[in-house]
Amino acid sequence: MKQLPTLAAGVLLTFAAATAIGGTVVEALLAGYRGAGASAFDATRGKALYNGTFPGEKPSEVRQCTTCHGVDPNKPGLHPRTGKTIAPLSPGANPARLQNPDEVEKWFQRNCTWTLGRPCTPQEKGDFLTYLQGL
Amino acid sequence: MSRIRKILGTLLFFSCLSGTLLLGVQATTGNGAEKSPAGAKTTLKGVIVTEEDLLYEKECGSCHFPYQPWWLPERSWEKLMSGLQNHFGESAELTPATQQQLTGWLRNHAAEHSTIGRARGMLRSIKADATPLRITESGYFRRKHHELPRQVWQENPAVRSLARCDACHPRAELGSFNEHEVKIPGVGRWDD
Numbered sequence: 001m002k003q004l005p006t007l008a009a010g011v012l013l014t015f016a017a018a019t020a021i022g023g024t025v026v027e028a029l030l031a032g033y034r035g036a037g038a039s040a041f042d043a044t045r046g047k048a049l050y051n052g053t054f055p056g057e058k059p060s061e062v063r064q065c066t067t068c069h070g071v072d073p074n075k076p077g078l079h080p081r082t083g084k085t086i087a088p089l090s091p092g093a094n095p096a097r098l099q100n101p102d103e104v105e106k107w108f109q110r111n112c113t114w115t116l117g118r119p120c121t122p123q124e125k126g127d128f129l130t131y132l133q134g135l
Numbered sequence: 136m137s138r139i140r141k142i143l144g145t146l147l148f149f150s151c152l153s154g155t156l157l158l159g160v161q162a163t164t165g166n167g168a169e170k171s172p173a174g175a176k177t178t179l180k181g182v183i184v185t186e187e188d189l190l191y192e193k194e195c196g197s198c199h200f201p202y203q204p205w206w207l208p209e210r211s212w213e214k215l216m217s218g219l220q221n222h223f224g225e226s227a228e229l230t231p232a233t234q235q236q237l238t239g240w241l242r243n244h245a246a247e248h249s250t251i252g253r254a255r256g257m258l259r260s261i262k263a264d265a266t267p268l269r270i271t272e273s274g275y276f277r278r279k280h281h282e283l284p285r286q287v288w289q290e291n292p293a294v295r296s297l298a299r300c301d302a303c304h305p306r307a308e309l310g311s312f313n314e315h316e317v318k319i320p321g322v323g324r325w326d327d
Binding site: 102111113 | 196197198199200220223224225226227228229230294295296298299302
């Protein structure tokens with residue numbers, strides 16, 4: 001029976017370590033964005049970006065982060081054309097998120113291009129990650 | 136007394152051993168894929184897949200059904216992979232290294248290199264001077280789906296697009312598109 005608390009402590013420690021690593025990845029990214037000229041990051045601005053609307057190719061088309069990720073980043077999204085379920089964007093709901101800086105940059109590159117029609121600025125990226133981290 | 140201890144000790148030894156074995160099994164299967172001696176990887180389902188299979192599933196399958204490479208000829212994959220900046224209206228850009236690795240893998244497993252009947256049928260239906268980027272535009276695909284009324288797919292919110300193989304083919308991810316397995320959401324079996 002003694003093993004149970006030890007096991008629980010082990011699980012907790014592993015979880016804490018994983019959380020710390022996640023924090024470090026985002027911290028390093030944020031430091032990079034600051035180095036590229038961004039000022040203090042703001043979760044409110046990040047949220048506004050997440051919910052912002054941008055013009056698409058056709059006059060009737062509106063593009064948003066929510067088009068694929070859904071209104072609530074804690075819930076799964078859906079690619080509107082392919083029907084593929086997209087795992088939740090928030091690291092709180094999906095611990096696999098924001099663990100790999102290359103993945104984060106890859107998706108910023110792909111999805112800012114589609115949604116905004118241009119790459120995101122370091123400020124926008126930092127605000128966005130700060131918003132997601134706080135969910 | 137000492138005999139009981141001996142038995143208990145033996146029992147303890149074997150329970151520890153089995154525990155270690157169990158942990159070992161968990162460690163090798165826990166992350167879903169582990170290297171096998173052949174250099175390939177096995178998933179929990181027991182299907183042997185290569186590093187490139189997993190890479191393809193991750194990089195391409197995040198947004199859409201991971202179409203088997205044998206659905207298109209080499210020249211189609213080549214063209215598709217060189218235009219990822221505008222991939223059917225979206226950016227699907229990869230790092231140059233990943234793009235190169237996946238392009239090579241797709242070409243090596245393209246229709247020309249497959250013995251699968253559907254791959255042969257697909258190839259026959261594509262004109263020699265054509266380089267289709269959409270599987271759904273090929274003669275083979277059209278012939279296989281021409282009898283479907285629009286109500287069951289285009290106007291069906293659970294399907295919408297013919298590009299979603301797995302919406303109606305339950306074993307599509309395993310490469311099985313047998314018509315007897317077809318089940319259209321909200322409609323049911325579709326066996327003709």
